[in-house]
Amino acid sequence: MASMYEDLMRLAIDEARGAPPHGDVPVGAVVLLGERVIASRHNERERRQDPTAHAEMLALADAAKELGSWRLAGTTLVATLEPCPMCAGALVASRVQRIVYGASDPKAGACGSLYNICADPRLNHEVDVVGGILAGETGGLLSEFFAGRREAVRGGP
Amino acid sequence: MASMYEDLMRLAIDEARGAPPHGDVPVGAVVLLGERVIASRHNERERRQDPTAHAEMLALADAAKELGSWRLAGTTLVATLEPCPMCAGALVASRVQRIVYGASDPKAGACGSLYNICADPRLNHEVDVVGGILAGETGGLLSEFFAGRREAVRGGP
Numbered sequence: 001m002a003s004m005y006e007d008l009m010r011l012a013i014d015e016a017r018g019a020p021p022h023g024d025v026p027v028g029a030v031v032l033l034g035e036r037v038i039a040s041r042h043n044e045r046e047r048r049q050d051p052t053a054h055a056e057m058l059a060l061a062d063a064a065k066e067l068g069s070w071r072l073a074g075t076t077l078v079a080t081l082e083p084c085p086m087c088a089g090a091l092v093a094s095r096v097q098r099i100v101y102g103a104s105d106p107k108a109g110a111c112g113s114l115y116n117i118c119a120d121p122r123l124n125h126e127v128d129v130v131g132g133i134l135a136g137e138t139g140g141l142l143s144e145f146f147a148g149r150r151e152a153v154r155g156g157p
Numbered sequence: 158m159a160s161m162y163e164d165l166m167r168l169a170i171d172e173a174r175g176a177p178p179h180g181d182v183p184v185g186a187v188v189l190l191g192e193r194v195i196a197s198r199h200n201e202r203e204r205r206q207d208p209t210a211h212a213e214m215l216a217l218a219d220a221a222k223e224l225g226s227w228r229l230a231g232t233t234l235v236a237t238l239e240p241c242p243m244c245a246g247a248l249v250a251s252r253v254q255r256i257v258y259g260a261s262d263p264k265a266g267a268c269g270s271l272y273n274i275c276a277d278p279r280l281n282h283e284v285d286v287v288g289g290i291l292a293g294e295t296g297g298l299l300s301e302f303f304a305g306r307r308e309a310v311r312g313g314p
Contacts, residue, residue, distance in 0.1 A: 051227040051251035052209070052218050061209050070208040085274050086250050089243030089267070094208035107281070110246070114279055115272070117242050122271055124264070 008078045009134045016080045022047040026141045029055035029079040031063040039063040056087035080138040082109035088117035098128040102138025165235045166291045173237045179204040183298045186212035186236040188220040196220040213244035237295040239266035245274040255285040259295025
């Protein structure tokens with residue numbers, strides 16, 4: 001199971017690498033129904049200047065289009081970073097079955113770090129949470145990106 | 158101030174009335190910059206079969222397009238219903254200054270009922286929250302809608 005999740009996380013990592021070329025923080029998200037990938041998106045907040053254009057949100061909207069329904073029952077969303085409150089709320093609203101994420105986000109994570117929105121029995125749906133898959137690699141993507149930006153600001157080494 | 162918010166809420170109520178004709182729950186959201194309405198949308202989840210198409214999300218995306226920036230600093234979002242976790246998270250992510258809402262949502266509200274995502278000093282932005290504006294009227298819209306649906310299921314009176 002761990003190795004299956006790692007294989008899926010590698011897809012999300014490949015997807016995340018599409019974000020920096022347009023100035024976006026590298027976060028990727030893949031939605032699966034069974035073993036079929038039905039959506040794969042990366043963060044496009046800067047590219048689109050849209051505050052709602054996180055990788056997870058775009059992937060959920062694409063998945064709904066693919067299935068022809070806003071109810072994404074039985075799907076798994078694999079994200080390189082722990083979802084924020086907006087994205088965790090969207091997972092619940094979409095009736096996603098499982099969220100698998102890589103690095104934790106102590107500053108904004110809503111699947112265990114600051115909030116646990118996916119596992120709240122007061123809401124009308126709960127999402128299974130699996131965190132920490134390839135956490136080093138997915139977190140590394142982010143640290144590299146931010147280190148590169150700091151370097152650019154200083155004018156290089 | 159209360160009467161100004163009531164005038165704005167009437168705009169959001171008018172907007173919400175656009176949802177039931179396409180089978181959507183009547184929730185409306187209006188975004189203002191100063192006194193200028195820069196976005197006005199209603200819930201389109203059923204119409205678009207998109208789980209992310211809540212009124213607030215659509216209005217935030219439109220407002221960003223109008224301003225040419227994902228940072229909606231200085232804006233006020235007026236919604237007929239207390240935002241859910243997804244939408245409250247989006248308000249924070251968008252750097253909205255103030256959320257004004259009508260009826261509280263004890264089952265999913267994230268601006269005071271179940272969560273208080275807009276007023277969490279651990280997150281990188283806080284949103285001023287004003288709730289309960291024309292709560293009777295905005296709540297009434299929803300009860301009417303759901304009563305109508307129950308009636309339809311029973312085959313009318």
